[in-house]
């Protein structure tokens with residue numbers, strides 16, 4: 130069975146809701162999923178155990194949330210090799226399409242790990258049922 134780890138940050142819960150939607154869908158297609166809040170991720174080597182890595186953040190000050198950004202920088206700094214693994218990025222923001230920029234930042238920060246970008250999601254504030262459909266569509270061939 131393939132394994133996915135979702136690392137996320139959240140303050141008011143919106144990003145966590147997307148994480149839960151991704152988890153629910155992946156589990157329905159027989160992929161085991163663990164989720165961890167970014168600040169609890171201490172051992173970066175742990176990432177090597179997983180086939181799929183999800184990274185989720187609220188937009189803070191036009192950027193990824195600080196602790197998540199620092200964690201991603203650390204993963205790159207420690208030269209963790211994630212070749213052959215798939216990356217899912219997701220984000221929520223107050224303003225339209227700002228989440229798009231946050232997702233791109235996460236991809237850029239992890240570029241040197243050789244992880245393969247697979248899909249991204251995002252929405253304004255609380256995710257609707259529509260985002261669930263988008264998740265299912267974008268992840269169907271993972």
Ligand SMILES: Cc1cc2nc3c(=O)[nH]c(=O)nc-3n(C[C@H](O)[C@H](O)[C@H](O)COP(=O)(O)O)c2cc1C
Nearest residue numbers: 139140141142143144187188190191221222223224
């Ligand atoms: C400190 C702080 C800074 C924020 N900065 C932005 C911002 O620059 N642009 C934006 O669109 N939303 C901004 N927001 C709104 C959040 O990105 C948005 O409410 C998001 O859905 C919150 O996700 P969460 O519920 O997972 O914490 C900010 C929120 C906080 C608390």
